[in-house]
Amino acid sequence: MFYMPARVFSGNDAIKDHAEALTSLGRRALIVMGGGSARKNGSFFDVVEVLENADVEFECFEGIKENPTVESVMEARDFGLENGCDFVIGIGGGSAMDAAKAISLMMKHSDETWEYLYDKEAPSDMLPLAEIPTTCGTGSEATAVSVLTRTELNTKKSSVHKLFPTVSFVDGKYLKTAPKSILNNTAMDALAHMVEGSIHRKATEYTRMCAAHGLELWKSCKPILLGEKVPEDEDLQKMMDVSTMAGMTIAQTGTTIPHGLSYPITIGCGIPHGKCVSYFQAEFIRAMEKEDRDWILSRAGFSDPDELNDFFVKVCNPEKIPSEFRERAYEELKSNPSKLSAVPYEITNEILKRISGI
Numbered sequence: 001m002f003y004m005p006a007r008v009f010s011g012n013d014a015i016k017d018h019a020e021a022l023t024s025l026g027r028r029a030l031i032v033m034g035g036g037s038a039r040k041n042g043s044f045f046d047v048v049e050v051l052e053n054a055d056v057e058f059e060c061f062e063g064i065k066e067n068p069t070v071e072s073v074m075e076a077r078d079f080g081l082e083n084g085c086d087f088v089i090g091i092g093g094g095s096a097m098d099a100a101k102a103i104s105l106m107m108k109h110s111d112e113t114w115e116y117l118y119d120k121e122a123p124s125d126m127l128p129l130a131e132i133p134t135t136c137g138t139g140s141e142a143t144a145v146s147v148l149t150r151t152e153l154n155t156k157k158s159s160v161h162k163l164f165p166t167v168s169f170v171d172g173k174y175l176k177t178a179p180k181s182i183l184n185n186t187a188m189d190a191l192a193h194m195v196e197g198s199i200h201r202k203a204t205e206y207t208r209m210c211a212a213h214g215l216e217l218w219k220s221c222k223p224i225l226l227g228e229k230v231p232e233d234e235d236l237q238k239m240m241d242v243s244t245m246a247g248m249t250i251a252q253t254g255t256t257i258p259h260g261l262s263y264p265i266t267i268g269c270g271i272p273h274g275k276c277v278s279y280f281q282a283e284f285i286r287a288m289e290k291e292d293r294d295w296i297l298s299r300a301g302f303s304d305p306d307e308l309n310d311f312f313v314k315v316c317n318p319e320k321i322p323s324e325f326r327e328r329a330y331e332e333l334k335s336n337p338s339k340l341s342a343v344p345y346e347i348t349n350e351i352l353k354r355i356s357g358i
């Protein structure tokens, strides 16, 4: 099965050109954003313009932080309910978009406590949700995943619910004002989604179709990440589309070992998500069967895993991860059968240690 029910509008002025797809979602929107980037890149003003033109009211919940916490989701939920909002718009990177999904769910289930996010037996129905990415890695606009920080556990845990947006607007111009480090880190996250998704046990010809084309497009953007080319409008749109295609891939498969290893390190060391998953990618690829390794590397334009790692070092400038965090990540992953069993090869402790870098 390939199931990705979100309508995706891609291209310049996607919101303005398809305004009705946004304004038909409700009468009063809760706009969920991070810091000031949604104003800086213009996405917020595009949304406001189409809402005002259609007399749709809105309230803003600003300040969703990186790696959003369950507590912040509940705070936004209460704010949305108090203000009578009947649909949600998430604008930003993965943090704002993932939070918006959980907020939509919890607003629909207004009497429930935060534990609902992790209740496998409970229904996943949510308020209508629009997602507008302003970075190029998470793919959250095309996935059902909402990764949240569990403060009491000191790590990140996805909600168990399948939370697909109703509609997503994928417009490359919102990347124009993104800092280069965010562009690079998030583009490496998109690469990780295609790498991990394409060998996943749940991979099919259809997911490989998304990953294969996404990898080819990703390869053509490498000079931008290296700083050798100033991106033009079509390059930025391409980077945004890669991210969405990579999202479509993992929406079917899920992620595997590098993502699993990254979570406690991102929280413990404050290393951005896309950069953090990339530490483990080269050894992960090396552990694959040759056919899979070649399939990925040839499309991404690398001759071997070392070349991919050199590229990562150049574009992300990674700091050293203290060994105790690598060890903790290894131990945590060893006890997480879902991430390990998603890999169709035997992953011995020795191989896992090598991937973890310990």
Ligand SMILES: [Fe+2]
Binding pocket: 137, 138, 189, 192, 193, 259, 273, 277
């Ligand atoms: Fe990711």
